[in-house]
Amino acid sequence: MILYSTNDKSVKVSFREAVIKGLADDGGLFMPSELPALPGSFIEKLNNIRLPEIAYEVSYNLLKDEIPAQDLRDIVERAITFDAPLAKLDEDKYILELFHGPTLAFKDFGARFMAKTLEYFNRNSDKEVIILVATSGDTGSAVANGFYKTEGVKVVLLYPSGKVSRIQEQQLTTLGENITALEVEGTFDDCQRLVKSAFSNEQLSSRIKLSSANSINIARLLPQSFYYFNAFARTSDSGEPVIFSVPSGNFGNLTAGLFAEAMGLPVEKFIAATNANDVFTQYIRTGKYIPRPSVRTLSNAMDVGDPSNFARIQALYGNDYGTIKKKIESYSFSDEETKKGISEIQSKYGYIIDPHGSVGVLALDKYFEERGTKENAGIVLETAHPAKFKDIVEDAAGIRIEIPERLASCMGRQKQSKIISNNFDEFKEYLLSSY
Ligand SMILES: *Cc1c(COP(=O)(O)O)cnc(C)c1O
Numbered sequence: 001m002i003l004y005s006t007n008d009k010s011v012k013v014s015f016r017e018a019v020i021k022g023l024a025d026d027g028g029l030f031m032p033s034e035l036p037a038l039p040g041s042f043i044e045k046l047n048n049i050r051l052p053e054i055a056y057e058v059s060y061n062l063l064k065d066e067i068p069a070q071d072l073r074d075i076v077e078r079a080i081t082f083d084a085p086l087a088k089l090d091e092d093k094y095i096l097e098l099f100h101g102p103t104l105a106f107k108d109f110g111a112r113f114m115a116k117t118l119e120y121f122n123r124n125s126d127k128e129v130i131i132l133v134a135t136s137g138d139t140g141s142a143v144a145n146g147f148y149k150t151e152g153v154k155v156v157l158l159y160p161s162g163k164v165s166r167i168q169e170q171q172l173t174t175l176g177e178n179i180t181a182l183e184v185e186g187t188f189d190d191c192q193r194l195v196k197s198a199f200s201n202e203q204l205s206s207r208i209k210l211s212s213a214n215s216i217n218i219a220r221l222l223p224q225s226f227y228y229f230n231a232f233a234r235t236s237d238s239g240e241p242v243i244f245s246v247p248s249g250n251f252g253n254l255t256a257g258l259f260a261e262a263m264g265l266p267v268e269k270f271i272a273a274t275n276a277n278d279v280f281t282q283y284i285r286t287g288k289y290i291p292r293p294s295v296r297t298l299s300n301a302m303d304v305g306d307p308s309n310f311a312r313i314q315a316l317y318g319n320d321y322g323t324i325k326k327k328i329e330s331y332s333f334s335d336e337e338t339k340k341g342i343s344e345i346q347s348k349y350g351y352i353i354d355p356h357g358s359v360g361v362l363a364l365d366k367y368f369e370e371r372g373t374k375e376n377a378g379i380v381l382e383t384a385h386p387a388k389f390k391d392i393v394e395d396a397a398g399i400r401i402e403i404p405e406r407l408a409s410c411m412g413r414q415k416q417s418k419i420i421s422n423n424f425d426e427f428k429e430y431l432l433s434s435y
Helices: 015-021 042-046 051-063 068-079 105-119 137-146 166-173 188-199 202-205 216-236 252-264 280-288 310-316 323-327 335-349 354-369 386-397 424-434
Strands: 002-005 007-015 030-032 088-091 093-098 129-134 153-160 179-184 209-212 240-247 265-275 327-330 378-382 418-420
Touching: 007 015, 007 188, 015 105, 015 209, 030 216, 030 310, 042 051, 042 216, 042 418, 051 068, 051 216, 088 216, 088 354, 093 216, 093 354, 105 153, 105 216, 129 137, 129 188, 137 179, 153 166, 153 188, 153 280, 166 202, 166 386, 179 188, 179 202, 179 335, 179 424, 188 202, 188 209, 188 424, 202 424, 216 240, 216 252, 216 378, 240 252, 240 310, 240 354, 252 265, 252 310, 265 280, 265 354, 323 327, 327 354, 335 354, 335 386, 354 386, 418 424
Parallel strands: 093 378, 129 153, 129 209, 153 179, 179 418, 240 265, 240 378, 265 327
Antiparallel strands: 002 007, 002 030, 088 093
16 A cells, blocks of 8 residues: 655655654655555445454455455454444434444544554564554543553553543553553643654654554554444445444544545445534535634544544545535534433433434434435444443433443552643653653
8 A cells, every 4th residue: 555645745655654654754644545446246245244354355455565464364353353333223323333342432443453553563673662642532542452561562642631531531541561641731732733743853753763543643544444334234224325424523533434435335425523623514614624722522532623634535535625525514513412412312212322422413413404305324423432421421311321341440540640731842851761
């Protein structure tokens, strides 16, 4: 697979290089120069194969030039160890449950696949890789978990102090071993800026082998396309194009869906569901992309004011607003609407949904309402387990929910974090003195 930088099409790298570097030297994101179509026979047999086999076939289609089939099988088998089942709410509304991994959010897919890939590429090197991750909550724990005790890899997590839930903070700060958590006095956008600045800093990159594991890393993104194929195959009238509603923050998940479509998945429409951080929704309305600082909401993993993957979406469609608008619809919802959504989904379908998923269902409903037709089945990506947002969900739905064991186990452990300011020089000093 050849990839280019979204800042400069003439910059070309291999998949291996893109995974290790994370971000191009010019600050651009790596983008596949080609997303080859899967054979028609693959789409036809989707009904009969399960997620791990789908994952293998899709990754083989993309990476066969660089990773031998047997090694790829091994990576996929060790990364995708849990399912992505589809729950049916009614005849044309489904929930794609992406929370069955170890940290109960969809980011487990990307993080685990990336961890196994990076381990594979680094297997003959004696230089340690330092992974920098800015997280608004779920990315960090998924990455930390994916890389936990991985040979030759250390992870430095940056999260905004006081802006993640208590459960998320416990997940981020209690692993120890090769995982360090930095508590940044600032916002998620500050965390992301610190990480981006570190990558473009020559002194740092000459001394330390830095890599990223954010949704900007292409190895995080590709495996997220697997479950779109799986979801399509599990709808009851499968064969017809479907609608995907994707609760979006940094737009990695949505971009992975666009990749799946480019490889041949029949999709009628993508819906980008956003909260008050609606920069993308405004873009779809007006054609103008105007980033602004993020604000806090109940669906905090979507509190992003300048989504990185916007650059990839633009690159995929040749910067053409008309094409993007045709492909992607977008709606934004307030916290009040989100809570009401949780409550209504519970009373109407008996389904307990988390705040992010609630925004996704609201967006799908609005789409159906605006079109006045439900010709195509709609699938909402449920990005996290409701127990991760226990207080909000219990409050909104008036019920009690149980915390799954794999989440409960971190609650009693000691928090270990280092507080730093949002100043780049302080972060840089920390890295130089620690690694
Ligand atoms: C990360 C995250 C999102 C946003 O995903 P993007 O790929 O950044 O758009 C939505 N919901 C949850 C629960 C998340 O953890």
